[in-house]
Amino acid sequence: MVCSLVRKSFIRYFFLNLYFILSVLASAARFLTLHTYGSSSDQYGYAYFYTDALLTLGLFVALISLYSHVFGELGFSKQIRLGAVLLLLGTAAFSYGVVRQSEERLATSFAYELSQNLYFVGLVLTYILWGAVLKLREARTRLVQFILALGLYFSAYAASYALLNLADKFGAVRYLSQLLACLLPLSWSITMLRHTEDSRIATAPLVAVQR
Amino acid sequence: MMAALILVFSLATLGMFFVSYCRSLVAACSQYSLSAEVRDVTGIRAVAEAEDFTRVVQVLQLCPDRAEDRTSLQAVSLYHSLLTFVQRTATKLAPPLRAWAEQERAHCAQFAAVTLDRRIAFSREMLARQAEL
Numbered sequence: 001m002v003c004s005l006v007r008k009s010f011i012r013y014f015f016l017n018l019y020f021i022l023s024v025l026a027s028a029a030r031f032l033t034l035h036t037y038g039s040s041s042d043q044y045g046y047a048y049f050y051t052d053a054l055l056t057l058g059l060f061v062a063l064i065s066l067y068s069h070v071f072g073e074l075g076f077s078k079q080i081r082l083g084a085v086l087l088l089l090g091t092a093a094f095s096y097g098v099v100r101q102s103e104e105r106l107a108t109s110f111a112y113e114l115s116q117n118l119y120f121v122g123l124v125l126t127y128i129l130w131g132a133v134l135k136l137r138e139a140r141t142r143l144v145q146f147i148l149a150l151g152l153y154f155s156a157y158a159a160s161y162a163l164l165n166l167a168d169k170f171g172a173v174r175y176l177s178q179l180l181a182c183l184l185p186l187s188w189s190i191t192m193l194r195h196t197e198d199s200r201i202a203t204a205p206l207v208a209v210q211r
Numbered sequence: 212m213m214a215a216l217i218l219v220f221s222l223a224t225l226g227m228f229f230v231s232y233c234r235s236l237v238a239a240c241s242q243y244s245l246s247a248e249v250r251d252v253t254g255i256r257a258v259a260e261a262e263d264f265t266r267v268v269q270v271l272q273l274c275p276d277r278a279e280d281r282t283s284l285q286a287v288s289l290y291h292s293l294l295t296f297v298q299r300t301a302t303k304l305a306p307p308l309r310a311w312a313e314q315e316r317a318h319c320a321q322f323a324a325v326t327l328d329r330r331i332a333f334s335r336e337m338l339a340r341q342a343e344l
Contacts, residue, residue, distance in 0.1 A: 120217060120221075123220075123221060123224060126228075127224055130228070130231070141235070141239060144235055145232070145235055145236075148228055148231050148232040148235055149232060151224065151227075151228035151231075151232075152225065152228045152229060152232055155221045155222075155224040155225035155228055156221075156225055158217060158220075158221040159217075159218055159221035159222050159225060161217075162214045162215070162217040162218035162221055163218060165214035165217075166214045166215060166218065183282070186282050187232075187282065190279055190280075190282060190283060193279055194239075194279065195239070199239070201235060201238055201239055
């Protein structure tokens with residue numbers, strides 16, 4: 001956030017900054033709940049899972065804003081927003097359908113399921129966006145690196161959730177995901193500091209598998 | 212079953228995004244012309260070669276650290292190790308991979324040399340500021 005203010009790009013990448021603002025607020029809310037009620041309380045459980053769902057939602061919005069940056073010039077912004085809302089509602093309905101049976105902790109289960117599904121939807125959307133960037137030969141260095149860092153983050157999180165679902169013995173992955181959470185702000189800050197809005201990069205050589 | 216499929220897809224995209232991200236970091240430095248000082252210190256003539264990477268990183272460790280390039284350097288170092296592994300193991304199966312991995316490692320060395328150049332410039336700037344005070 002500070003980096004984008006320094007580089008005078010706060011408004012241009014507002015939704016990316018909004019995610020960071022939400023991260024700070026979520027951390028403060030979690031800390032306060034933890035300090036007041038303790039780590040084994042229901043209140044902390046609710047605060048943790050709902051702030052997590054809120055952050056995932058924030059990241060989803062940030063991703064859609066990157067879509068708008070890429071497709072904005074083609075005049076597809078309205079369709080993108082509509083598609084994003086429909087996808088979000090669909091994911092929420094699917095998550096509710098999955099957790100409907102567990103009546104005991106429906107609220108926290110729903111928040112957890114929604115986060116998990118949104119990470120996977122986010123990963124698929126980032127993958128499609130990266131394909132579009134290559135196809136459209138998008139050359140803005142900042143945009144390219146924002147998308148790639150987001151793709152890394154989403155895929156690492158989706159993999160860690162899938163691993164946890166496969167077997168509980170991979171519980172240590174939980175700690176790894178906390179570490180991963182630091183990488184996204186770091187890589188976005190580096191990109192913001194190192195490159196200007198005018199920096200350009202050739203995307204053709206970036207394809208992982210050369211054709 | 213579903214979780215296993217998601218895991219496989221996520222790991223595949225993780226690998227793809229990692230390679231592309233590293234290549235985007237490296238590509239951003241490919242047009243940069245190295246200063247004469249860096250070329251003297253590292254022994255690079257005009258363009259960095261694959262084998263220069265380790266030497267440049269050793270020199271980099273002697274320079275004052277900069278938070279801005281630490282993560283990128285770690286990512287590229289990991290990418291370089293991955294390429295070295297590919298070069299050593301897969302060349303017998305797919306010889307064209309050797310040339311590709313060699314070229315990529317040279318790009319990594321160029322990235323490290325550019326980082327060194329920036330660190331030297333940064334240190335010099337800091338010294339100049341201290342001298343002004």
